Every structure is written in C-alpha cells, then in structure tokens.
Amino acid sequence: MGYVAVKKTMSAIPQDIIDQENAKLMAAHQADYDALGVRLARVGIDIEHIVDRLMTLEVGIPSWGMVSGGTRFARFPMPGEPTHILEKIEDCAAVHQVSGLTPRISLHFPWDKANDIDEVRDYAHAHGMGFDAVNSNTFQDQPGQRLSYKYGSLTHSDPATRAQAIEHNLECIEIGDRLCAKGLTVWIGDGSNFAGQNEFADTLDRYLESMKAIYAALPHDWRLFIEHKLYEPAFYATVIQDWGTSILCAQQLGPKAQCLVDLGHHAPSVNIELIVARLAQFGKLGGFHFNDSKYGDDDLDAGSLNPFQLFLIFNELVYAETRARGQFNPAYMMDQSHNVTDPIESLLNSARAIAGAYVKALIVDRKALREYQSSNDVMMAHHCLRMAYETDVRPALAMARLRKGGAIDPMMTFRASGYRAQKARVRKSRPAIGGGII
C-alpha cells in the first residue's frame, strides 16, 4: 500500500557488488532451483507460478527499527547507525535492494518529523522507496508539549488532552498524505495500572469519540489501523487490549477502520493464526506488525523463534485470499527492536523468514487438505501442512530476489558490501545514554 512506482536514481549499495556476489553463487543457485522445481512438479506445483506470486509480496519496514533499539535498562548504539531520517531511508533502501521485499518505509511521528517533507519524499523515491502507513505517537510526551499523556491520550479524562492527541493524529495524516502513504496506524498506551483508576466503559467511549474525529479526517483512499496490545505500559487494564475490542471499534468506526495484528501483542499461548482467520473472515484484517517473541512484546526478528507459527499465519492468509476472491489486501509491515544485532541484518533475517512462510503456505496442497478435512483424516490433514512447512524453499526465495535485482544471499552480500563499516566512517555516533525501549 502507499507505494508510488518511481524511477530509482540513487543506490544505497552499488549494484555491481550485488551482481558480483550473485555471480559467485549463480551455478549452485540454478542447480538448487532446478531441483526444487522438479520436486514441486512431482506434486503438481509449477515453481514459476510460486515465484511469480512471491514477487508480488511486499512488506513495510519500520523507520524506528533502523537504529539500535534498547530495553528499559539501556541502549547500546552501534557505529554507523543512522542519525536522521534521510540516513534511515538510505538503510531501508539497502534492505530492499538486497531482499527485494521491502519497498516501503513506515514512519513514526514525531520521531521522524522533518523540516522539509518534500525532501524526505524525494529522497525516498530517488532510492526507489515509498511509504507505508504512518504511525502516531501519543504514548510519550515530547519536549515543549502543552498537556501530558501520563494518564492517557485519546482516552484521557481531560477533553483538552484528548483534543491535543487527536490533533497530532490529524497532523500525521497530513504529513502522510504528502508522502503518498495510504494509512494511519494508531497504537495507544492508554489504560490503567490500578483497579479503580478509571472506568473501562468510559475510557472506551472516549476512545471511540476521539477515533471518530480522526476517521473523519482520513482521505478517501486511506485506512485506519487499530493496533491492539495486551499490556504495557498499562499493567492492569489496557483500553485496546485485544482483537475483540479492536474489531468492535473498527466496526463502530466504519469500513476504513481495520485491525492491525502485532504478533508480539498477545499472551504467550494465544492462537494468533485463529485471530487472523477471524478478522479476515469478517473483512477487518487490516495488517500486521511482524516480529517474534517468547515472553511479551519482545520485538525479535520475525520467525526467529516460532517459524511454524509464522507459517500457520500465512497459511490462513493464503486461504483467506482464496476465499476473498481479490478483495483481500492486508498491509504487511515489520515492527522490531534490534538491540544486539545490526538492524539491517535483522530486517534481512526477517524478510527471509516472512517470504519463506508465504511460499510454504503457497505450496500447501489445498485440494488434498480439504479432502482430508472433509473425511476427518486428522493426521493426513496435519501431515499435509507439515510437508509444505518442511520443504526447503530457499531456492524459490533466491530466484524471486534475483529477478528483482536483489541478492541470492542477502546477508552475505550485505556483509561483502562493507556498507555498515563505510557508514561508521561517515556518520556521527549517537550518545549511549538512557534507556531506549521502542
């Protein structure tokens, strides 16, 4: 979504480096691709069709994930990380160049506020990049801000504080419109830390009233993504705590309002693929913040801990796409915090996992699956999914990247480019003070 096809005039990584690295791997890649093609053909799947489908997959990357993240305890910046929005864009472009999967950046305001928005847009376009949904931020106070969000923003008991939070969201829409973005993601930290702190029904009433004002300001072709989260920073009760409240609000607000599923925003044992299926069935699955987690909102690399869960989510998405017959368009975005790895490498790691999960979902034998389901052959139905999941689809991913001008091996190519070391020489280092949770 929000992508404007543009002619790229600048490259983050010189294309000849990518080509050289590809040349070294080409013979082995072609042999692996041919072998996978033969294997898939045996079960009636045309590998070319799969690669074509994969080449349509696009995932947005978070501007806030381009710098070293942090925990509530500390942030450990790395040499060469971006220091302003244009440098973040350049790093995003580097990810897209080698992965071929991430043509849009999701900005976060006011973190990404720039004096010259046109310059930001033009710089991104020159790198062949567009913009995904913009994100508002009313979970923090900003320097010079008139009213505090300590006790809430869109749901605050004080109408003036709510008005300020609404105004910020309207400004995000305005900036996003100039960037040709097509969506606004609203995540609020509002809620309570103590029983009795506020009334559940009243805060939700106020949320809906505020969101109606934001909804009314959306351009006709925009979507409003409601991002739910179980807890944090409110540890007793969060206003938009789960997909149930999210879909109720989306239904109240209207067709442009949809639910956004951040994979880390659920209790550890929650069946997220089931939530995905439910939202899709009722036309309210707006999009994703992909990441992975073990305990809470860990924001680890997508698929790094639970690749099977990611596959099962894509299995639902592929099925929902079939059911929807062309009206199914969730916005795929990542939301990760890279605390101990190079953000570019983590995003490449995630891009590979996401593309892999999609391809594995595409090669599920759906006809056979349906027959096993109809005849209650539980084991064979499960086996059907496992066979797809256990297939080594890496050659198909590599071919899709290659055909988009990317790398057969993105991680090794990125390393070989010396990109980060070069940036460490020319970019100013940021001070490593304070916590840095994102």
Ligand code: AOS
């Ligand atoms: C917060 O937990 C959410 O995941 C939001 O998407 C948030 O805007 C983002 O993580 C940046 O902090």
Ligand code: ZN
């Ligand atoms: Zn998120």
Ligand code: ZN
């Ligand atoms: Zn989160």
